[in-house]
Each structure stands twice: as C-alpha cells, then as structure tokens.
Amino acid sequence: MIEQTNNPVGKSVPRVDAFDKVTGAAKYVDDMQFGPGLYYGKFVHSPYAHALIKGVDVSKALALPGVKAVVTGADTPGRIGLYMKDRYIYARDRVRYVGEPVAGVVAITEELAEEAVKLVVVEYEELEPVFDPYEAVQPGAPLIHPDMAEYKWPNFIFPEPGTNISEHFKLRKGDVEAAWPKCAVIVEQTFRLPHIQHVPLETHVAIARWDQTGEVTLWSPSQSPFSQRDLLAQSLDISHGDMRVISPYVGGGFGGKAGISIEANVVVMARAVKGHPVKVRMTREEEFTCTNVRQSLNAHTKIGCDAEGHVLAMETRYYFGGGAANDYGVNIARASGYSCTGPYPIPNVKGDSYCVYTNTPIGSAMRGFGMPEIHWGIEQIMDRLAEEIGMDPAEFRRINCVKTGDTILTGMKMPAVDLVACIDKATEAIGWDKEKKASAPHKRRGQGLAIMWKAPAMPPNPGSSAIVRFNEDATLNVYVGAQELGQGAFTVAAQMAAQALGIPYEWVRVSANPVDTKYSPYEWQTVASRITWSMGNAVKAAALNARRQILEIVAQYWDEDLENLDIKNGIVISYKSEREQPLKNMVVYGLPNDNFEGWQGGPIVGAGKFMPTYVTNLDSETGQGARAVVHYTVGAQAVDLEVDIETGQVDILKIASAYDVGKAINPDLVLTQIEGGAVHGMSSAFEGMFFDEQGRLRNPSLVDYKIATAMDAPREIHGDIVETPLEDGPWGARGVGEHVMVQTAPAIANALHDALGVRFNDLPLSSEKIYLALREREAGGE
Amino acid sequence: MLHEITFTVNGDPYTLAVRSEHTLLKVLREKLGLTGTKIGCENGECGACTVLLDGEPVNSCLILAVEAAGHKIETVEGMSIGGELHPLQKAFIKHNAVQCGFCTPGMLLSAQSLLARNPKPTELEVREALAGNLCRCTGYVRIVDAVLDVSQEVE
Missing domain, CATH: 3.90.1170.50 (Aldehyde oxidase/xanthine dehydrogenase, a/b hammerhead)
Known part of the structure; x- marks a missing residue:
C-alpha cells in the first residue's frame, strides 16, 4: 500500500466503484448470467x-x-x-x-x-377516463378507485374514499384572511407541470x-x-x-x-x-x-407581501396527478403539504396538498419528491413580488428566506442552516449585478435566481445499520445495505469508517455490492437524500463499536486506562506510556500473554445502527406538530441564459449553485452532485410526457422525449459548498443528492423573464411556447 | 436462420454461429459474455451500446451480427487489456466522470474514437462527439474535462 490517506473525511478521495465502472467489469442485473x-x-x-x-x-x-x-x-x-x-x-x-x-x-x-x-x-x-388532477377532484368525475375505503394506509395519510383523493394534507398557520389586507402586493397564479420521466440509462x-x-x-x-x-x-x-x-x-435511479x-x-x-x-x-x-413517472401538478398559489417586502401570507392548493396508483405518491403530496411555503417562514399560511388518482402511469418518487414541482410556482411568485415592490429579487430572498431558529410553517424550529450564504455565493458566481450583453442582435440575455428547501420525506422511523469486520492485515470490510446509485454512497461509507476507526482510507473495502437482504445489514431505502446522514451515522457507530473493542483489548493488555489510548493511522497508541500496537494481526488473532501463556482479544466485528427517534405526528387539521421532519437542506441557484427571439430556442450559458451540506464528507463528490443535478434540473424544464385523449403516451422514446445531451448542457456549471453542521449528522453532514435540481426550472423561468419580460406558468419551456408567447406579445402591441 | 461469421473482437479472432435477426449487441453480450456493452434503448437513441467497428463508433443495437463479419470490433473490455488502464479510463477516474456507470463504456469508446481521428479536439468538438451518448447523472462536465485532459497529454 503506497498511498495512505489518514483522516479521509473532508477529502476528495477517489470513488471506490470507479475502477469497476470504467473497465466494464461492473455488473448490473442484466449482466448476470443464469444459464x-x-x-x-x-x-x-x-x-x-x-x-x-x-x-x-x-x-x-x-x-x-x-x-x-x-x-x-x-x-x-x-x-x-x-x-x-x-x-x-x-x-x-x-x-x-x-x-x-x-x-x-x-x-x-x-x-x-x-x-x-x-x-x-x-x-x-x-x-370514461380522467387525466387532469384538478378535473379528477371535481364532483361527478369518473371514480378510479371505488373500493378505496377497503385499502390500508398508515396513520399519517388522509385519503377521502368516494373521491379520487388519496391524500389531503392540510396546513393551517396564523390567519390568512386577516393578513391579505395588510399586503401591499398580492400575486395569485396557476401553474401546471406535466408528467416527466426519470430516464435512467438502465x-x-x-x-x-x-x-x-x-x-x-x-x-x-x-x-x-x-x-x-x-x-x-x-x-x-x-x-x-x-x-x-x-x-x-x-x-x-433518481427515485424511479x-x-x-x-x-x-x-x-x-x-x-x-x-x-x-x-x-x-x-x-x-x-x-x-x-414503470414510474414524476407526478403532474396543478398549483393554485397566492402570496402577498407588505411594502417593505416582507412576505405576510400564502394560500395554496396543490393537486398532484398521482396516476393510477398512489402507493408512493401520497407521501409526495404530504411532503409538499408540510413544506408548502418553500424556504420562507411565512406567518400566515393556508395550504392544501392533494394526491389525486388519474388514468395515467403510476406517479412515484423522483429526485426532489414534490419540491421541484412546488418550487416552480413559489419561486416565480417571489420574483413577481420583488418586481412589483421594486426590490432586487436576491435581496427580497435574503430578507424573507428561512434562517436558523425560525418557526416554520409546521411549528417546528428550523435547524441550523445558512441559506443567505448560499444566495450570496450563487449570485456572486453568476455575476448578479453585472450587465451582460447578448451574443447577437436576435438574442436576449437574462439572469434568474431561485432558492429551495427540502426535507427527507419518509416515515418517522426509517432505520440504517452497518457492520465493520477486520481482516488479518487490518484491512476492513464495511457492510452496508445502502445502494450505490452513482451518488457515491459506498465511497463516503469507506471514508467515514476509516475516519471513525483511525485507519487509512485505502485499508477499507466496501462489501455492499450486491446489496443482498440475506447478508447485508438492514437499510430502509436509498432515497430522500438520507444515506450520507443516516447510513453515515450507522457506519460511524459500527466503526466506533469496533474501535472500542480494540481499545479495551489493548488497555487490558497494557494495563492502562482506555482514555489514554487512541488509534492513529492504523496503530493503537498510548498518550501516557507512548507505547504502540499495530492493528495488523491483533484485530483477528488477538494478543499473546507473556511467554505465550494464553491470549487476549479475538476477531473484531463492529455493529452500528441509526434511526431518528424524534419525529412527531402532525395534527390532521392544521399540520402543526413539534417536529415534522428530521432536517432541511437548503440552497440557491442562479442561471445565466440567452434566448433566440426568432426561434424561441434557449441556450443556458451558466448555472451557479450553492448548497448547505453541513459537512462535505467528499467535497468533489458533492460538486459532482451539484453539477449533474443542475443539468438534470435544466433538462427537466424542457421535458414533458404527452398523452393523447385516450391516455396513450405520444412520446415514449428518446427521440421524442428529449433529455439534455453534451451539446445542451451549459459549459459553465459552478458549485459552492456551504457547511453549517447538522446537529445529528455524521461530522455534521446532511444530504444533497436531490436538492441540486429542485429550483433549476424556476431559476430558468426567472431568467427568461429577465431576458424577455414574459412569464411562463406551465412547463415544459418548449421553444414553440416561447416563440408563440413572443408573437402574441407583438400582436398585443406591447 | 443461422450464419457462421468470423470477426475480431478486442484483437482476438472469433467464429460464431449467429441468427439473422440478432444484433451485434446481443451477440457480444450473450455469446461472448462482453457485458460491458450496455442495453439502453435498442433503438440507436442513447449510445449505451457504443462499440468501435474498424475504429468507428457504432450503436451495436443497430448493427446485425452478420454485418460484423470480417470486421474489427472493440469494446470497453478491450481498452485495458493486460490490466493497464487506458489513459481515458484513468482520466474518467481522476475527474470523477463516473456516477452510475451505465453510460461510461459507450462514452469511453466514443471518446477513444474521437481522439484517434482528432488528437487535439476543442471543447465543442468533444461535446459534439459525445452528443449521441446520453448521461443522466453527471451533467457531462466531468466527462468533457476527462477527454480534454487526455487530449492535452497527446502533445
């Protein structure tokens, strides 16, 4: 072993899965041989x-x-x-x-x-079918699940049998009716998002x-x-x-x-x-x-602020087109209900979030889990409010965004985050205050900003577990049930195990491929951007458990106090006697007594677990409760774009993002999430599944359903990492895998408005739609 | 109907009996066990099945196995014969250009073909050469960086 990376947490060590993946050796299910x-x-x-x-x-x-x-x-x-x-x-x-x-x-x-x-x-x-979620909740709409009353659901889901509503989450805070008259500006709009698909390559x-x-x-x-x-x-x-x-x-995966x-x-x-x-x-x-798709959404949202730009009230109704089965989708509507304001501690809120059965493919989890859908409208309204009162949209967000200790919409206190720092970094990186020229007379240039929040949306008690096991040469096998989707879960598991044990990163082998429920330790799901945090806590606990076993053996062997011992670079050391004991061999064979009269110790196997124990139920009528979620990750994105006014074609020049990840266990892997997410988010703004009047998908191919290619992706994707430690995160870490695409679409829409003076409430942002909007404006004589 | 074909795969000669309708992709994966070549759409739309045919990148899902007779095929498994990684493979690791890994073999082969015909491509030329290889994870930036990094080394 030539290279030795000690204390690997916070270092951009190479991925553990990269060699397999560049050589074609990595096995996927379709590659497995069955004879x-x-x-x-x-x-x-x-x-x-x-x-x-x-x-x-x-x-x-x-x-x-x-x-x-x-x-x-x-x-x-x-x-x-x-x-x-x-x-x-x-x-x-x-x-x-x-x-x-x-x-x-x-x-x-x-x-x-x-x-x-x-x-x-x-x-x-x-x-008779029904496709639109808003139509599906109207009286007399065709009933898609007449037997809903017989179904089973957990106690935090509130379906309405006899209708197409599989979940109705209610959020009631303050008094919106009393707040509207105090508002200097009120913006009320309807936003629509089509179904989109994850499009995993596999x-x-x-x-x-x-x-x-x-x-x-x-x-x-x-x-x-x-x-x-x-x-x-x-x-x-x-x-x-x-x-x-x-x-x-x-x-x-992307949730699909x-x-x-x-x-x-x-x-x-x-x-x-x-x-x-x-x-x-x-x-x-x-x-x-x-298979699974992202749900469609009809959002009716009204937000108001006073003359100084303080957001005072919000009323919103979200109708998610959940598709034919809402087995997963009900929780997307719920999450969108308890986070319905976006990252703003608005004092008066009336929110209703519905998951609705529709005769479309099954809506399910997709990267962002409701948040990209609801931020599409929220972040455009915030821009409109700022414009109406004549305030810079970045400043408007700095004033209003959620801050540490705020009481948020569910009554929960906001755990420590620094969203203002994210706004500062993203706007600085995009050159927010600088005037930029379009590259041609028929093009217009614009900049837009959007911010976001997202909590892991899951049951209150999803658990993680991990096992670490030493080999004779003190290499360590780390067993997790978390999945490697490309996000780097195995790499950060190795880093955290090495850090907690005091051994070099290169000594760790991740024994998690394949995840096998017969041999792997339990992991609820690799979703919700929860793995670095939850699996990480379990890995850390397992490594500390193994560490303690080793130190107890050596303390007894040396007749020293445990507190004076430590493991550094794979060697047990005593700060008192300055003795040293390499881990090699002793972690399997133990240590011999003098003259080999007996042995001490034995093979070291450490186990650890983590489960949040503090999430509370929310009141079914108001959505209020002590602790709605485990935590929130926040971030800001700014977009610089150019649009061709003769064709409606949009060219995204640069996306600058900043997220508060608590602690970057592997900073470069965080940046790869930020970059990949920015392009995924950008692509999602131009995607849509289109159904004919019989409900047949008209674009079920990669020719007709386009995702971003290397030619479409912006040349410049900038990422910044903010680190405000999370109280119960391993080394302070919280997740970032999904957040990175949540607000890209509204940031693009805000930039389009900056460039063209036109607002788009419905996705996708097709060139045709932009072109027609420009022609319509011309015809209107504006 | 069965046809006997002889072709070269990663430098080795093979003679196989293949069905008329079977694609090169299917034969590589199922008859030769070269599963590094991935199935993404079977329609020539995603690039996951890219291999080199006489040095040119092709979608192996669109080539019938019989059409490969007499030709030289290169797959990702052939890039690191002898255990030494190809400079592109090293660069993909160094730049963290790999996430889920499913597009990676096709990307590598498209990039290899580009550098063979154009050792010093511009960034735009790299992007154009990779435009037929879809990736949903990385946003392409690291992949482009990795290819440009190797092209610098060619000097």
Missing part, C-alpha cells in the same frame, strides 16, 4: 386508460409450444403498496392506465414470450426465482432492496426470512427504482414456474409507459 434454465417474461399491457376487465382468455397463449405459464390478476388477489396499498400486481377487475400489466407470459425465449403476448385475449368494457429489469423449498430470490436494480422484500413478503405471504432481494449496481414497480409481477411469474429463474427487462417504451 440455459432461464425463462423470459413479457407483459400484456392494457390498451385502455380506464376500463373494466370482463374476461381474460389465456388458453391460446398457453397452447403455444415453449410457453411455460401465463399469470393474471386471478393469481394475485393481494394489494401491494409502500404507503397506500392500492394496487393489484396484475390488474383484476379494471385497468386504470394505458400500459398497466394485465397478464404476464413466461416462455423459454424472449421471442416466444412476445408472440404469446399477442395470443392473450382480454375483453374490456371502456369507462431500464427496469427483474429476475426472480421461486425455489421448491419456498425460498424466493429477486434480482433487481433497486434503491429499496429491503422495502421490496417487505412489500413482496407481505403481499405474497412469504416469510421475510425466505424472501431475498439481491441488487447489484443501479444504472440510474425506489419502492416497487415491475418486481412483484416477475416474482408472480416465477411462482408459476418454480425452480426456474424468470427475467423481464423493460423496453425503453415500456420504461416510459409501465
């Missing part, structure tokens, strides 16, 4: 957005030689879902979106399975095997191996001890591989052909239509 016994599965998808199933005839498909099984809703009577158990694995009585799996065919080849899919005959009776894929012994194994690229195990065990009546989920590297999607369908296929693994890989088209 000739592998069967292939294909889905029969619903062609209708809303219909009753009158009959399913699988006899012709089953008669095709090489077809091994066909499973349908008749095989899956139990409902499944993370928060709201509202979904059948295969549709039973009705279909609720175009693309819903109605049956699953298993055959010896993929081609035969495809052929057999065409032989499954399903008889439907069409029903589509969903799952392989399942149901052994004759009753052990069930699922291989899936998953952000949630343990939650998938839990959901499968519950819904298919399997013991958690017999349900095993194995998840190697994930080829892009959180919770459960196609995995249960494949397990049910495997049950029908016991002993044989069955593989289903989504085509790119299926990835769009039959």
Whole structure:
C-alpha cells in the first residue's frame, strides 16, 4: 500500500466503484448470467386508460409450444403498496392506465414470450377516463378507485374514499384572511407541470426465482432492496426470512427504482414456474409507459407581501396527478403539504396538498419528491413580488428566506442552516449585478435566481445499520445495505469508517455490492437524500463499536486506562506510556500473554445502527406538530441564459449553485452532485410526457422525449459548498443528492423573464411556447 | 436462420454461429459474455451500446451480427487489456466522470474514437462527439474535462 490517506473525511478521495465502472467489469442485473434454465417474461399491457376487465382468455397463449405459464390478476388477489396499498400486481377487475400489466407470459425465449403476448385475449368494457388532477377532484368525475375505503394506509395519510383523493394534507398557520389586507402586493397564479420521466440509462429489469423449498430470490436494480422484500413478503405471504432481494449496481435511479414497480409481477411469474429463474427487462417504451413517472401538478398559489417586502401570507392548493396508483405518491403530496411555503417562514399560511388518482402511469418518487414541482410556482411568485415592490429579487430572498431558529410553517424550529450564504455565493458566481450583453442582435440575455428547501420525506422511523469486520492485515470490510446509485454512497461509507476507526482510507473495502437482504445489514431505502446522514451515522457507530473493542483489548493488555489510548493511522497508541500496537494481526488473532501463556482479544466485528427517534405526528387539521421532519437542506441557484427571439430556442450559458451540506464528507463528490443535478434540473424544464385523449403516451422514446445531451448542457456549471453542521449528522453532514435540481426550472423561468419580460406558468419551456408567447406579445402591441 | 461469421473482437479472432435477426449487441453480450456493452434503448437513441467497428463508433443495437463479419470490433473490455488502464479510463477516474456507470463504456469508446481521428479536439468538438451518448447523472462536465485532459497529454 503506497498511498495512505489518514483522516479521509473532508477529502476528495477517489470513488471506490470507479475502477469497476470504467473497465466494464461492473455488473448490473442484466449482466448476470443464469444459464440455459432461464425463462423470459413479457407483459400484456392494457390498451385502455380506464376500463373494466370482463374476461381474460389465456388458453391460446398457453397452447403455444415453449410457453411455460401465463399469470393474471386471478393469481394475485393481494394489494401491494409502500404507503397506500392500492394496487393489484396484475390488474383484476379494471385497468386504470394505458400500459398497466394485465397478464404476464413466461416462455423459454424472449421471442416466444412476445408472440404469446399477442395470443392473450382480454375483453374490456371502456369507462370514461380522467387525466387532469384538478378535473379528477371535481364532483361527478369518473371514480378510479371505488373500493378505496377497503385499502390500508398508515396513520399519517388522509385519503377521502368516494373521491379520487388519496391524500389531503392540510396546513393551517396564523390567519390568512386577516393578513391579505395588510399586503401591499398580492400575486395569485396557476401553474401546471406535466408528467416527466426519470430516464435512467438502465431500464427496469427483474429476475426472480421461486425455489421448491419456498425460498424466493429477486434480482433487481433497486434503491429499496429491503422495502421490496417487505412489500413482496407481505403481499405474497412469504416469510421475510425466505424472501431475498439481491441488487447489484443501479444504472440510474433518481427515485424511479425506489419502492416497487415491475418486481412483484416477475416474482408472480416465477411462482408459476418454480425452480426456474424468470427475467423481464423493460423496453425503453415500456420504461416510459409501465414503470414510474414524476407526478403532474396543478398549483393554485397566492402570496402577498407588505411594502417593505416582507412576505405576510400564502394560500395554496396543490393537486398532484398521482396516476393510477398512489402507493408512493401520497407521501409526495404530504411532503409538499408540510413544506408548502418553500424556504420562507411565512406567518400566515393556508395550504392544501392533494394526491389525486388519474388514468395515467403510476406517479412515484423522483429526485426532489414534490419540491421541484412546488418550487416552480413559489419561486416565480417571489420574483413577481420583488418586481412589483421594486426590490432586487436576491435581496427580497435574503430578507424573507428561512434562517436558523425560525418557526416554520409546521411549528417546528428550523435547524441550523445558512441559506443567505448560499444566495450570496450563487449570485456572486453568476455575476448578479453585472450587465451582460447578448451574443447577437436576435438574442436576449437574462439572469434568474431561485432558492429551495427540502426535507427527507419518509416515515418517522426509517432505520440504517452497518457492520465493520477486520481482516488479518487490518484491512476492513464495511457492510452496508445502502445502494450505490452513482451518488457515491459506498465511497463516503469507506471514508467515514476509516475516519471513525483511525485507519487509512485505502485499508477499507466496501462489501455492499450486491446489496443482498440475506447478508447485508438492514437499510430502509436509498432515497430522500438520507444515506450520507443516516447510513453515515450507522457506519460511524459500527466503526466506533469496533474501535472500542480494540481499545479495551489493548488497555487490558497494557494495563492502562482506555482514555489514554487512541488509534492513529492504523496503530493503537498510548498518550501516557507512548507505547504502540499495530492493528495488523491483533484485530483477528488477538494478543499473546507473556511467554505465550494464553491470549487476549479475538476477531473484531463492529455493529452500528441509526434511526431518528424524534419525529412527531402532525395534527390532521392544521399540520402543526413539534417536529415534522428530521432536517432541511437548503440552497440557491442562479442561471445565466440567452434566448433566440426568432426561434424561441434557449441556450443556458451558466448555472451557479450553492448548497448547505453541513459537512462535505467528499467535497468533489458533492460538486459532482451539484453539477449533474443542475443539468438534470435544466433538462427537466424542457421535458414533458404527452398523452393523447385516450391516455396513450405520444412520446415514449428518446427521440421524442428529449433529455439534455453534451451539446445542451451549459459549459459553465459552478458549485459552492456551504457547511453549517447538522446537529445529528455524521461530522455534521446532511444530504444533497436531490436538492441540486429542485429550483433549476424556476431559476430558468426567472431568467427568461429577465431576458424577455414574459412569464411562463406551465412547463415544459418548449421553444414553440416561447416563440408563440413572443408573437402574441407583438400582436398585443406591447 | 443461422450464419457462421468470423470477426475480431478486442484483437482476438472469433467464429460464431449467429441468427439473422440478432444484433451485434446481443451477440457480444450473450455469446461472448462482453457485458460491458450496455442495453439502453435498442433503438440507436442513447449510445449505451457504443462499440468501435474498424475504429468507428457504432450503436451495436443497430448493427446485425452478420454485418460484423470480417470486421474489427472493440469494446470497453478491450481498452485495458493486460490490466493497464487506458489513459481515458484513468482520466474518467481522476475527474470523477463516473456516477452510475451505465453510460461510461459507450462514452469511453466514443471518446477513444474521437481522439484517434482528432488528437487535439476543442471543447465543442468533444461535446459534439459525445452528443449521441446520453448521461443522466453527471451533467457531462466531468466527462468533457476527462477527454480534454487526455487530449492535452497527446502533445
């Protein structure tokens, strides 16, 4: 070992997974080999957005030689879902979106399975669909889940059976009606965001095997191996001890591989052909239509401020288009309810956040979890208010933004953050006060700013655990159940273990690929930007546990006090006697007594856990409570752009971001999140899924659904890190993975307004829309 | 229908029986176990399956295996034969140009082909050469930096 990085926390050490990934050695689920016994599965998808199933005839498909099984809703009577158990694995009585799996065919080849899919005959009776969440809450709208009252949900979700509302979160603070007359300026607007898709480069894929012994194994690229195990065990009546989920590297998650999607369908296929693994890989088209999407949103928002620019009141209604099942989406609406103001401690708030069933693909977690959607409107209204009272929008935000110790909308005290520092850094990096010229006469230049907050949105008690285990040469294996999605989870786990134990970073091996629920320590889910914080605390606890075991052995051996001993650079040292004991060998074999008359110690294995214990319930009528969430991460983004007024084409020149991450465990990995997130956020402003009047997706390909390429991404992406330590974060760290794309779209919209003097309330910001808005303004004679 | 084809993959000669409709992508992954070449869309839209055919980057999902007969194919596994990483692979690690890693093999091969025909590309030329390789994680900036870093070394 040539290089030795001691005290690696805070240093930009190389990623532990990079070598595997640049050589092609990294294995993803689709790369795993199962031999000739592998069967292939294909889905029969619903062609209708809303219909009753009158009959399913699988006899012709089953008669095709090489077809091994066909499973349908008749095989899956139990409902499944993370928060709201509202979904059948295969549709039973009705279909609720175009693309819903109605049956699953298993055959010896993929081609035969495809052929057999065409032989499954399903008889439907069409029903009226509803696609828009605002329309879906109106009286008389088609009811998508008439049996909602029978469903199971946790006590913090408030559905309204008999309607399409799966969650209604209410926030009531102060008195908005009394506050409006005190406002000098009030802005009230409606904002709409379409469904968008995660577009991971790796589509969903799952392989399942149901052994004759009753052990069930699922291989899936998953952000949630343990939650998938839990959901499968519950819904298919399997013991958690017999349900095993194995998840190697994930080829892009962004929330789309959180919770459960196609995995249960494949397990049910495997049950029908016991002993044989069955593989289903989504085509790119299926990835769009039959896996998870980001929910659409209709937001009606009104905010007012006084003449000095103090925001006094906000009233908002968020209608999330949750899609055909809201098993995960209900918690997005809830999170958007308890954070509905954005990063502003507004004294008077009336907020209603609804998750609404619609006949569209299933809305689920996506990077930001409701926050990009709600900030789209909030951050544009804040700009309008600043403009109306004649204040610089950056100054307006400095005055109004949330600060340490503020009482926020739920009544909780804001933990320590420095959002003003983020605003200062982002505006400085973009050159906020400097006049910039467009590059051509037919182009206009503009700058925009937006700020954000986001809390990890999760149940009150999601747990993490970790194990560390020494080898003879004092290298250390670190076991975690957190997943490496590309965000660097394994790297920071290694850094934190090394730091807490006092060994060099290079001595650590992360034993977490694949995550295997049979061998890995428990981790709730790799979501919510919670891993550096929560897994980090568990890793630190495990490392400290191992450290204490070592020091106790050596203290007894040397007959010294534990307090005088330490581990530095892989050597136990005594500050009192100045003796030294290398960790090599002793961490496995222990230490010999004089003349080898017996031994002390033994193999060192440390275990640690972490679970927040302090989150409280919120009042169902007011959303008030002592501690709504564990913490918030905050940040600011500024955009410099140019727009071609002859074509409406937008060119993003620079994005400058600053986030308060508490402590950057690996500063360069934080910057890669900031950079990647800025482009993801930028791309999301120009993306949209478009459905025809029958609910069929019109752009289910990467040609028609465009994501940012190397040509679209700005040349300059600047990142700044602010470090205000989080009280219960490991070394003060809090998450940043999702926050980095939350406010990019409104920052672009604010910059477009600066450039053109035109506001856009609806995403996406297509060139066509911008072009038409400019022509309309010309026609209006402005 | 089966066809016998002979082609070179990462310097080694192979003779295989392949079906008419099977793509080069499928044959590389399933017959030769070269799973570093990824399946992203099977439509030539994402670049995850990029390999080099006689030095030119191609989407292996759009090439039938029979079309590869008599040609030289290079995949990511061939970039570090003998255990020594290619300068581009080293640069991707150094610049943290890798996140989830799924686009990485295709990116590396597109970049390798660019530098072979244009050892000193401008930033714009790098971006143009990589425009067919989609990445959802990195925002491309580190990837472009890594390629430019290697191009500086060529001097």
